[in-house]
Amino acid sequence: MADRDRVFAGSIPKLYDTLMAPLIFEAYAADMAALVAAFSPDSVLETAAGSGVVTRALAPKLSADACYVVTDLNQPMLDYAATRQGSDRRIEWRQADALDLPFEDAAFDVVCCQFGAMFFPDRVVGYAEARRVLRPGGRFVFSVWDRIEENAFADDVTTAVATVFPDDPPRFLARTPHGYHDIALIRGELRRAGFATIEIETREKVSLARSARDAATAYCQGTPLRNEIEARGKLDAATDAAEAAIAKKHGSGAVAAKIQAHVIVAVA
Numbered sequence: 001m002a003d004r005d006r007v008f009a010g011s012i013p014k015l016y017d018t019l020m021a022p023l024i025f026e027a028y029a030a031d032m033a034a035l036v037a038a039f040s041p042d043s044v045l046e047t048a049a050g051s052g053v054v055t056r057a058l059a060p061k062l063s064a065d066a067c068y069v070v071t072d073l074n075q076p077m078l079d080y081a082a083t084r085q086g087s088d089r090r091i092e093w094r095q096a097d098a099l100d101l102p103f104e105d106a107a108f109d110v111v112c113c114q115f116g117a118m119f120f121p122d123r124v125v126g127y128a129e130a131r132r133v134l135r136p137g138g139r140f141v142f143s144v145w146d147r148i149e150e151n152a153f154a155d156d157v158t159t160a161v162a163t164v165f166p167d168d169p170p171r172f173l174a175r176t177p178h179g180y181h182d183i184a185l186i187r188g189e190l191r192r193a194g195f196a197t198i199e200i201e202t203r204e205k206v207s208l209a210r211s212a213r214d215a216a217t218a219y220c221q222g223t224p225l226r227n228e229i230e231a232r233g234k235l236d237a238a239t240d241a242a243e244a245a246i247a248k249k250h251g252s253g254a255v256a257a258k259i260q261a262h263v264i265v266a267v268a
């Protein structure tokens with residue numbers, strides 16, 4: 001993974017939240033909130049919380065005296081998340097690397113992390129940190145995207161943007177968000193981190209955007225793919241190519257396509 005794959009800053013947090021989150025993250029966030037709330041936790045740590053899509057879904061489901069610590073590596077994402085969240089004394093916002101958590105052992109009932117693990121440079125270290133801060137019997141609930149071929153817009157965008165840079169195609173989407181989907185590998189890394197009881201469910205959903213332009217802008221400008229395109233120039237041309245490819249395949253009005261992810265619950 002390139003270092004810039006982890007940089008969610010500048011124009012990215014706002015475009016991520018306004019275009020990407022409704023496109024592919026909100027539907028899974030509702031599921032994650034229900035899954036976490038079903039454990040009736042008194043204390044929750046969220047890692048890689050991004051612009052707060054899970055936080056907004058989960059906070060209303062937690063008890064009135066729950067403690068909810070919401071963290072991310074990139075402060076600009078947390079800053080944006082905080083602007084979207086109403087005042088809530090149960091929530092503490094804190095910048096933190098999921099691989100080096102600034103919390104005591106056994107401090108939480110649940111650690112949740114939606115679509116963050118693919119960005120960890122060492123997953124076993126990240127999982128071991130989640131386990132360390134969980135009380136015995138606590139749950140680590142997280143999700144990762146399935147392979148890019150199961151996620152139509154991401155695949156379309158990657159193919160289309162490659163035509164703009166044929167000698168050096170940006171591969172962020174395939175390499176990082178869709179680069180960690182092997183269930184046997186995920187189980188093996190969780191076991192190496194000390195988790196013994198692991199459940200994995202693959203969930204298909206539908207991704208919806210108002211237009212091909214919105215979907216193209218979301219991927220090309222609201223994710224770290226933007227960093228990779230800007231390093232080569234031609235951000236507008238790359239977005240135009242992605243829009244044309246999505247419109248050709250999915251239509252010129254509102255567009256819909258398949259997305260698919262793995263949802264994992266591991267018991268500490």
Ligand SMILES: C[S@@+](CC[C@H](N)C(=O)[O-])C[C@H]1O[C@@H](n2cnc3c(N)ncnc32)[C@H](O)[C@@H]1O
Nearest residue numbers: 025048049050072073074097098114115116119
């Ligand atoms: C695809 S976003 C997911 C954000 C959010 N969970 C959601 O569902 O919309 C990935 C997030 O992982 C964060 N991230 C990347 N590396 C991280 C790390 N080592 N520790 C914590 N967060 C990290 C990024 O800042 C980004 O906000």
